Amino acid sequence: MNVLGIETSCDETGIAIVKDGRNILGEELSSSLKYHQSYGGIIPEIASRMHLEVIDYLLKKLLKKTRLTNTDIDLVAVTNGPGLTGSLLVGVSFAKALAFALGVPLIGVDHLSAHLYAAFLESRNKKIAFPFVGLVVSGGHTSLFYVKDFLRIEILGSTLDDACGELFDKVARFLNLGYPGGPVIEKLASRGNPIRIHFSPIRTKRPLDFSFSGIKTSVFYHLKDKGIKIKEKRGFLIADCPLSLKQDLCASLQEIVFNSLVKKSLLACRIKNIDRLIIGGGVAMNEELRRKFLSLSVKEKVEIYFSPKKLCMDNASMVAGLGYVLFKAGKSNDFNLEIHAD
Ligand code: KG4
Ligand code: ZN
Numbered sequence: 001m002n003v004l005g006i007e008t009s010c011d012e013t014g015i016a017i018v019k020d021g022r023n024i025l026g027e028e029l030s031s032s033l034k035y036h037q038s039y040g041g042i043i044p045e046i047a048s049r050m051h052l053e054v055i056d057y058l059l060k061k062l063l064k065k066t067r068l069t070n071t072d073i074d075l076v077a078v079t080n081g082p083g084l085t086g087s088l089l090v091g092v093s094f095a096k097a098l099a100f101a102l103g104v105p106l107i108g109v110d111h112l113s114a115h116l117y118a119a120f121l122e123s124r125n126k127k128i129a130f131p132f133v134g135l136v137v138s139g140g141h142t143s144l145f146y147v148k149d150f151l152r153i154e155i156l157g158s159t160l161d162d163a164c165g166e167l168f169d170k171v172a173r174f175l176n177l178g179y180p181g182g183p184v185i186e187k188l189a190s191r192g193n194p195i196r197i198h199f200s201p202i203r204t205k206r207p208l209d210f211s212f213s214g215i216k217t218s219v220f221y222h223l224k225d226k227g228i229k230i231k232e233k234r235g236f237l238i239a240d241c242p243l244s245l246k247q248d249l250c251a252s253l254q255e256i257v258f259n260s261l262v263k264k265s266l267l268a269c270r271i272k273n274i275d276r277l278i279i280g281g282g283v284a285m286n287e288e289l290r291r292k293f294l295s296l297s298v299k300e301k302v303e304i305y306f307s308p309k310k311l312c313m314d315n316a317s318m319v320a321g322l323g324y325v326l327f328k329a330g331k332s333n334d335f336n337l338e339i340h341a342d
Helices: 033-039 044-066 085-102 111-121 164-174 181-189 213-225 243-272 287-300 317-328
Strands: 002-007 012-019 023-031 075-081 106-110 132-137 142-149 152-158 229-233 236-240 276-280 303-306
Touching (some): 002 085, 002 317, 012 317, 023 044, 033 044, 044 085, 075 085, 075 111, 075 317, 085 106, 106 111, 106 317, 111 142, 111 276, 111 317, 132 243, 142 243, 152 243, 164 181, 164 213, 164 236, 181 287, 213 229, 213 236, 213 243, 243 276, 243 287, 276 287, 287 303
Parallel strands (some): 002 075, 276 303
Antiparallel strands (some): 012 023, 132 142, 142 152, 229 236
């Protein structure tokens, strides 16, 4: 069964065709990132306009590349939330029109569950058993789930303020490192000292929730106390910080954030008495995060599965793959499918 997946929840327009939930026949991705960069974050109106500009073109390109035609599509799967309202509306409207025109079923897919499903598209992860604990770490979310199967997912905890990718993006903006922050923070951190700057541990009332916004404030005061010049540019504060301090800050930042992710994921496994953990989302690209989780797997005997790196960031293959699983389990949607924004 060939499933066409559509992903437009944020700034990436993704179209993919996945056969039987596992075999990616082809995928196309276009990002409007460069149009947001000068603003230091995603501008929703620009994102939705760009989806509209490219979505039809990407589908045509994908069909040409895969040598498939419209009639080879058996199901249309689309992210219908969470995400930006305007962006989701473009993808869902396009999916509805396409499913209607082709006379094939339509299915709405949850973006966060799809980030977890991405691990099933890694060829090394031959068979992942259920249930498992899932951790999604992205620019918009930091959440822990108990996944009995993809129809029965319980949320165990999530961030009370910033998502961890969002924290990286905001600290990067403050350090004048550009957007998105995660990749450049990882690069600088690899040359920094992770124990040079001590950030206080992050406490939350519910043990499986996360909180990251206090760290952002600590970074600010750390630099202020050191006498670093902080100026305002286009409404944002920018610190004029020497390279070695940036490197140590980035390494120390990763240290506190990743230790918190590891500790809480392990606690979730203990509470649910599960020794299987799946990690997905853009921040799961980070090598230091992977290293920390893998050393946990050895120490605590927890099986760890990551999304393949190329499917950590937003993409449509994970949407098509999960769409197939849900459809096979008897789910589908009519043309009243609604979006649920953040
Ligand atoms: O999953 P994603 O593509 O979009 C959302 O659904 O939000 O994740 C994007 C986030 C951004 O915040 C970006 O800074 C972060 O993933 N990210 C990273 C790395 N690459 C991307 N964070 C840490 N290390 C990386 N190498
Ligand atoms: Zn995402």
